Amino acid sequence: MTTSRTRRASALAAAALMSTLALAACGSGDGDAEPAASNSSGITLITDGKLKACTHLSYKPFEHKEGSKVVGFDVDLADLVAKELKVEQEVVDIEFATITSGAAFAAKKCDMGYGATTINDERKKAVLFSDPYFDSTAALIVKKGSGITDLAGLKGKKLGVQTDTTGQEFGEKEKAANGFTPVVFEDLPSQLAAVLSGRVDGAINDNGPLLDYAKENPGAEVVKEFDTGEQYGLMFKKDDPNGTKLAELTNKILTDSKADGRYNTIYKKWFGVDAPK
Structure with missing residues (x-):
């Protein structure tokens, strides 16, 4: 994305x-x-x-x-x-x-x-x-064992997004319906580190880098993908x-x-x- x-x-x-x-x-x-x-x-x-x-x-x-x-x-x-x-x-x-x-x-x-x-x-x-x-799709990554499986599970929680990305646009578009607060990060590494540290409850970005990150960091897991046609x-x-x-x-x-x-x-x-x- x-x-x-x-x-x-x-x-x-x-x-x-x-x-x-x-x-x-x-x-x-x-x-x-x-x-x-x-x-x-x-x-x-x-x-x-x-x-x-x-x-x-x-x-x-x-x-x-x-x-x-x-x-x-x-x-x-x-x-x-x-x-x-x-x-x-x-x-x-x-x-x-x-x-x-x-x-x-x-x-x-x-x-x-x-x-x-x-x-x-x-x-x-x-x-x-x-x-x-x-071809790309958006994806949601969370800390393993969080119990969060989709955007609705982030109600009252924080979602990490990367500045100037379509992931940020997607998060802004979905925040009202799902009740989460977007937190903006300058780059992908700091966004994903915030998921593992608990600073945010999940993050949304393109599926390629998130799946790669989850493969190398077993403490995180991709729980949902969104076909955005990108x-x-x-x-x-x-x-x-x-x-x-x-x-x-x-x-x-x-x-x-x-x-x-x-x-x-x-x-x-x-x-x-x-x-x-």
Whole structure:
């Protein structure tokens, strides 16, 4: 829902972020570190030899750190694009709302963006999405033995949500009918840690990372999933010929990789099962 992400900045917040990053782009930031360079595909990259990809860590298993290296499902998909361009991927960890608002692209922080990002109409106003590459559902995670099995069981209790996500939107939408109080967290790790510590009685986010967390933390369990019809997309600069070219190349790679088995190999690596047909 993200993560899915499932995040959305307000118009005012997006404008503020755009101004901040625009100023940074005029200074000595990454956007001006090296001149733009075109590769053999006719696509101009911010930095010669690099595909700079913006995301917000951590959102396991889509993007997270193992030691000093950023790995994950989204990372591996972006590597397919980098390989086609004959460059290396460079991951840029940045606030999620700066990506979905388009500010990171305007400031030349990245060539593409990802983060288990749900495609929706509001985000389409600010960024160009690839074709959908992942179907997601929302999920409710609680402390094992809590007796909570659905949203109704949270009446009079606290539900953790992650800021700027569709999970937060879902929680706000359901709070009146189910009588819980949403508690907002900046990122997924702090949201889930609050479930185990008892600071909140449950948390809602995308099913992928929550199922992964429950597998590694037996003190937590996913008790309910909600079919929200969400799909993830990779992000590019909107209304920009170069961003359009990169999105078109990415769509071709997504289609080809599903046909030749590369997508399924990556899916099985991170989720332990074959990709849905």
